[in-house]
Amino acid sequence: MTLCNRIVALAVVSFSLLSCSESVTTEQSSKKYNYVVIFADDMGYGDLGVYGHPTIKTPYLDQMAAEGQKWTNFYVGASVCTPSRAALLTGRLPIRSGMAGEHNRVLFPDSEHGLPESELTIAEQLKEGGYATACIGKWHLGHKEQYLPTNNGFDYYFGIPYSNDMDNVILQNANSYQSYFDFWKGPERQNTASFNVPLMRNTEIIERPADQNTITKRYTQEAIQYIKRNKEKPFFLYLAHNLPHVPLFASDDFRGKSLRGIYGDVVEEIDFSVGQVLNTLKDEGLAENTIVVFTSDNGPWLIMNSEGGSAGLLKDGKGSTWEGGMREPCIFWSPGNIKPGVIADLGTTMDLFATFSSLSGLEIPNDREMDSVDLSSVLFENKASDRNDMFYYRNRELYAVRLGEYKAHFITQGAYGQPAKEYHETPLLYNLNVDPSEKYDISTEHPEVLAEIEKLVEKHNSKMIKGEDQLESRTPN
Amino acid sequence: MTLCNRIVALAVVSFSLLSCSESVTTEQSSKKYNYVVIFADDMGYGDLGVYGHPTIKTPYLDQMAAEGQKWTNFYVGASVCTPSRAALLTGRLPIRSGMAGEHNRVLFPDSEHGLPESELTIAEQLKEGGYATACIGKWHLGHKEQYLPTNNGFDYYFGIPYSNDMDNVILQNANSYQSYFDFWKGPERQNTASFNVPLMRNTEIIERPADQNTITKRYTQEAIQYIKRNKEKPFFLYLAHNLPHVPLFASDDFRGKSLRGIYGDVVEEIDFSVGQVLNTLKDEGLAENTIVVFTSDNGPWLIMNSEGGSAGLLKDGKGSTWEGGMREPCIFWSPGNIKPGVIADLGTTMDLFATFSSLSGLEIPNDREMDSVDLSSVLFENKASDRNDMFYYRNRELYAVRLGEYKAHFITQGAYGQPAKEYHETPLLYNLNVDPSEKYDISTEHPEVLAEIEKLVEKHNSKMIKGEDQLESRTPN
Numbered sequence: 001m002t003l004c005n006r007i008v009a010l011a012v013v014s015f016s017l018l019s020c021s022e023s024v025t026t027e028q029s030s031k032k033y034n035y036v037v038i039f040a041d042d043m044g045y046g047d048l049g050v051y052g053h054p055t056i057k058t059p060y061l062d063q064m065a066a067e068g069q070k071w072t073n074f075y076v077g078a079s080v081c082t083p084s085r086a087a088l089l090t091g092r093l094p095i096r097s098g099m100a101g102e103h104n105r106v107l108f109p110d111s112e113h114g115l116p117e118s119e120l121t122i123a124e125q126l127k128e129g130g131y132a133t134a135c136i137g138k139w140h141l142g143h144k145e146q147y148l149p150t151n152n153g154f155d156y157y158f159g160i161p162y163s164n165d166m167d168n169v170i171l172q173n174a175n176s177y178q179s180y181f182d183f184w185k186g187p188e189r190q191n192t193a194s195f196n197v198p199l200m201r202n203t204e205i206i207e208r209p210a211d212q213n214t215i216t217k218r219y220t221q222e223a224i225q226y227i228k229r230n231k232e233k234p235f236f237l238y239l240a241h242n243l244p245h246v247p248l249f250a251s252d253d254f255r256g257k258s259l260r261g262i263y264g265d266v267v268e269e270i271d272f273s274v275g276q277v278l279n280t281l282k283d284e285g286l287a288e289n290t291i292v293v294f295t296s297d298n299g300p301w302l303i304m305n306s307e308g309g310s311a312g313l314l315k316d317g318k319g320s321t322w323e324g325g326m327r328e329p330c331i332f333w334s335p336g337n338i339k340p341g342v343i344a345d346l347g348t349t350m351d352l353f354a355t356f357s358s359l360s361g362l363e364i365p366n367d368r369e370m371d372s373v374d375l376s377s378v379l380f381e382n383k384a385s386d387r388n389d390m391f392y393y394r395n396r397e398l399y400a401v402r403l404g405e406y407k408a409h410f411i412t413q414g415a416y417g418q419p420a421k422e423y424h425e426t427p428l429l430y431n432l433n434v435d436p437s438e439k440y441d442i443s444t445e446h447p448e449v450l451a452e453i454e455k456l457v458e459k460h461n462s463k464m465i466k467g468e469d470q471l472e473s474r475t476p477n
Numbered sequence: 478m479t480l481c482n483r484i485v486a487l488a489v490v491s492f493s494l495l496s497c498s499e500s501v502t503t504e505q506s507s508k509k510y511n512y513v514v515i516f517a518d519d520m521g522y523g524d525l526g527v528y529g530h531p532t533i534k535t536p537y538l539d540q541m542a543a544e545g546q547k548w549t550n551f552y553v554g555a556s557v558c559t560p561s562r563a564a565l566l567t568g569r570l571p572i573r574s575g576m577a578g579e580h581n582r583v584l585f586p587d588s589e590h591g592l593p594e595s596e597l598t599i600a601e602q603l604k605e606g607g608y609a610t611a612c613i614g615k616w617h618l619g620h621k622e623q624y625l626p627t628n629n630g631f632d633y634y635f636g637i638p639y640s641n642d643m644d645n646v647i648l649q650n651a652n653s654y655q656s657y658f659d660f661w662k663g664p665e666r667q668n669t670a671s672f673n674v675p676l677m678r679n680t681e682i683i684e685r686p687a688d689q690n691t692i693t694k695r696y697t698q699e700a701i702q703y704i705k706r707n708k709e710k711p712f713f714l715y716l717a718h719n720l721p722h723v724p725l726f727a728s729d730d731f732r733g734k735s736l737r738g739i740y741g742d743v744v745e746e747i748d749f750s751v752g753q754v755l756n757t758l759k760d761e762g763l764a765e766n767t768i769v770v771f772t773s774d775n776g777p778w779l780i781m782n783s784e785g786g787s788a789g790l791l792k793d794g795k796g797s798t799w800e801g802g803m804r805e806p807c808i809f810w811s812p813g814n815i816k817p818g819v820i821a822d823l824g825t826t827m828d829l830f831a832t833f834s835s836l837s838g839l840e841i842p843n844d845r846e847m848d849s850v851d852l853s854s855v856l857f858e859n860k861a862s863d864r865n866d867m868f869y870y871r872n873r874e875l876y877a878v879r880l881g882e883y884k885a886h887f888i889t890q891g892a893y894g895q896p897a898k899e900y901h902e903t904p905l906l907y908n909l910n911v912d913p914s915e916k917y918d919i920s921t922e923h924p925e926v927l928a929e930i931e932k933l934v935e936k937h938n939s940k941m942i943k944g945e946d947q948l949e950s951r952t953p954n
Contacts, residue, residue: 045529046529046790049819050527050529051529052522052523052528052529052530052789052790053529053790053913054549054550054790054821054913055549055550055910055911057819057821059818072532073531259821259882259910259911260910260911261910261911263911264911305916306908306911306912306916310790310913310914312523312529312789312790313529313530313531313787313789313790341536342526342534342539344531344532344534344736405736431738431783433532433736433737433738434532434736434740435783436530436787437787439782439783440782440783
């Protein structure tokens with residue numbers, strides 16, 4: 001971000017700290033769209049009714065999809081939490097910002113760093129354009145003060161700074177995955193919310209451990225209040241639920257209610273929350289002036305068995321560069337503006353940066369490589385998407401590339417090591433439109449496609465400056 | 478069927494043969510619902526947009542689901558064609574009628590028999606109740622005259638008598654599955670419709686080979702004409718598409734149009750066909766007086782690779798007793814009558830017999846074991862389904878049983894032999910609501926459920942009279 005912007009942002013943060021509420025921007029424009037991004041955590045491609053789940057009932061999201069656009073080839077920037085969130089907020093592959101780590105795939109409570117100050121977030125961008133901005137929910141881009149949302153363009157923050165399972169007890173016991181999983185099976189998991197995950201308002205810890213039984217409900221109330229408070233000015237609300245990431249919690253109204261078990265209870269509470277947000281927008285007369293996007297940060301955590309979600313017909317899940325790890329349900333909604341339908345074109349969370357900027361008349365920065373494509377002509381005119389490629393990084397290596405309907409895997413590896421990491425001299429090649437489950441390797445039939453993808457990779461690599469690994473430094477207690 | 482009914486049925490068939498058109502029943506009632514059953518062939522649980530497919534676009538079926546009930550735990554009576562169709566039409570497990578074979582899983586062009594005369598079809602039942610009845614599409618319950626639709630309660634028949642791949646050339650070359658598949662890759666597959674599958678009107682062959690490029694379109698036209706001709710009287714239309722069973726054909730308007738390749742072209746043409754049928758019902762003022770059901774005969778034929786469909790998140794496909802073989806997309810539609818929503822209750826194609834009979838005031842026969850449950854209170858009042866179990870037969874053996882949310886596998890076997898057949902001393906047990914993909918065996922945790930299922934099986938077996946194998950006799954040329 002430019003120095004000038006930075007000063008403005010810091011000034012607003014200071015104001016925010018003093019007043020304990022979001023900034024009051026004087027620049028208002030009733031013609032500007034509001035943006036609401038609802039981001040679930042570890043929800044799979046197949047976990048919503050309208051994406052094919054048989055026993056998780058999501059009437060509000062189904063209705064949102066019927067009224068809006070249901071995207072079926074929509075990606076996140078990484079298959080795990082921290083880099084995926086960095087991608088959404090910066091419009092850049094996390095390898096560029098350094099939010100993709102070689103040894104640590106995400107930030108931990110003992111991590112020292114977070115999203116570098118040099119990055120420009122979509123919140124900073126919109127704030128610069130006169131928007132009120134809020135982050136409600138999970139952050140996971142650095143829990144130390146300088147990395148918190150209020151120092152990254154958000155006027156207001158209410159939520160938890162890292163994953164909902166990142167508790168001292170858990171981490172101290174998690175010498176291996178097995179002990180990590182065993183922990184969840186113990187009594188601590190069943191009956192208490194005694195996790196030392198902090199709940200914060202702006203930069204202050206207001207509850208520790210955060211009571212996660214009511215956390216989805218409270219995020220929703222915060223979101224509704226925020227919308228009502230800001231209805232006279234353009235706003236950007238980033239509502240990032242920390243569920244259905246394990247451990248799973250649902251409020252009394254939802255616990256034990258879903259056919260799908262606790263995982264279904266949690267998704268159904270998020271669905272209800274979406275309904276409440278959309279109804280608030282309607283009731284406040286904001287629906288036609290607001291764009292709402294619903295998606296998730298990465299695929300389902302399959303090793304959690306039935307406490308993890310489903311990628312539907314896609315292969316593998318969270319942590320992998322198979323489709324199940326990085327393709328997500330995504331619904332765009334804005335009655336009267338967005339043309340309803342099913343969109344099989346390519347899109348990514350990184351594209352929200354360019355799309356919102358374009359719609360709000362803001363220029364995207366030209367001092368850095370961006371990975372953000374303006375999707376507004378797909379949304380508003382049903383035109384073909386300008387995005388034709390997708391780069392699948394794992395940690396700091398490029399594993400796979402999609403070009404049009406084809407995806408080449410240079411490296412494959414199961415989400416958690418099995419099957420083992422394998423380099424493919426001749427990349428595996430799949431036609432994702434015909435074969436979304438990545439079953440039928442067609443590399444020998446289409447050397448010309450591989451050649452084209454190799455060229456694309458060369459071009460990509462020639463411009464790649466990998467940001468310094470921000471996830472490496474940790475200070476264990 | 479009773480002797481009296483039989484005589485009436487035969488008389489009508491004779492009339493039909495003479496006039497080459499459907500019978501004109503004098504008994505008419507504007508208060509009776511019309512029934513349209515649209516039956517696809519080898520379409521998987523995951524092959525429609527509203528069931529989660531990313532690149533097959535099915536706007537008409539999606540809309541039908543939005544206006545009607547989308548069922549997510551709806552089964553067929555067998556995982557392959559002939560017995561599945563027998564189940565739908567008789568309301569009985571095919572093991573009872575003898576339409577489940579020990580060595581032959583389906584009927585072939587050299588099969589000698591078909592659905593036994595002693596069976597009462599839903600067409601015979603409704604015809605007795607004053608309905609005009611038609612079968613348009615694939616039959617596959619016996620191609621010799623006495624087994625054809627016109628001798629099984631249908632006034633009118635237009636379609637092919639067995640599967641669309643059952644051609645002399647194919648069968649003579651099909652010494653193994655491999656040669657069978659190789660055949661499809663050959664030039665015969667690509668450019669010609671030169672299959673000696675006959676197209677019939679009533680009992681007459683009118684085209685051979687049937688031109689399958691236009692067959693879906695012609696079935697649709699026949700269905701529309703039939704609806705228009707019969708709008709003054711109650712009718713039952715069984716529209717059984719012979720696609721997307723391989724070999725795949727689409728008309729000029731659809732071939733090459735889908736992102737999903739030829740399989741998608743075919744499904745999209747069927748989707749368009751459904752739209753045309755529903756629109757015809759609306760245009761003719763029949764929508765509020767007609768119940769339309771869309772489903773398929775069994776899961777996707779996975780060994781056909783990308784020319785086979787997808788079971789979505791369900792396991793395995795056609796031929797197996799895993800969920801992917803026998804759970805199907807199913808949409809019920811009747812605007813103003815059927816309460817829209819997603820239904821996760823159990824239902825089966827066999828239940829159409831009791832449901833239609835109940836709605837039309839017809840008693841179901843009491844001289845035989847029926848496997849048919851009246852679903853009308855689910856459809857019209859959103860009450861819980863009275864069906865709580867499901868029996869999964871393969872050939873003539875009981876492989877698995879579902880009771881409520883639990884499914885026990887006594888025997889498992891991959892659709893085509895691999896993994897090999899295995900008897901489980903302690904049955905595998907899955908909770909299908911929580912674990913629809915049948916991943917997490919919970920048999921050791923729930924011996925009480927297994928005990929309950931064992932009891933159910935004992936009761937089931939005590940009443941089981943297996944019908945003589947009607948699929949065994951073949952007369953090879």
